[in-house]
Amino acid sequence: xxxxxxxxxxxxxxxxxxxxxxxxxxxxxxxxxxxxxxxxxxxxxxxxxxxxxxxxxxxxxxxxxxxxxxxxxxxxxxxxxxxxxxxxxxxxxxxxxxxxxxx
Numbered sequence: 001x002x003x004x005x006x007x008x009x010x011x012x013x014x015x016x017x018x019x020x021x022x023x024x025x026x027x028x029x030x031x032x033x034x035x036x037x038x039x040x041x042x043x044x045x046x047x048x049x050x051x052x053x054x055x056x057x058x059x060x061x062x063x064x065x066x067x068x069x070x071x072x073x074x075x076x077x078x079x080x081x082x083x084x085x086x087x088x089x090x091x092x093x094x095x096x097x098x099x100x101x102x103x
Contacts, residue, residue: 010069014061020045029057031066 015026016038023042029035034055038047050059057065 010066011063012066014057014063014065016047016056016060017062018042018045018047019060029061029063029065034058034065034067 012031013026013028015024017024018040021040021043023040025041034049035057036049036055038056038060039045040047047056047060049055053059054068055065057063058068063069
């Protein structure tokens, strides 16, 4: 499947720094959605965005996510910020993540 084309320029990768162990990992960010969960490759901590941020890259990365860079953040993340609810896409990804852990 081809990556979606975005107008303008953006940085496709970001270096995440775990707030618990300080491990750094440079990763390619998804361009079609905000990533709500991330497993630290150093200590295994489950990272979630800080209040006011749409994804883990905006909270713990050195580069904001592509939707924010392009001033086009997904509607699913901004409507749930600070509400205590998990965006629907993030719930699906977390459920899939949990399925992979149990297999």
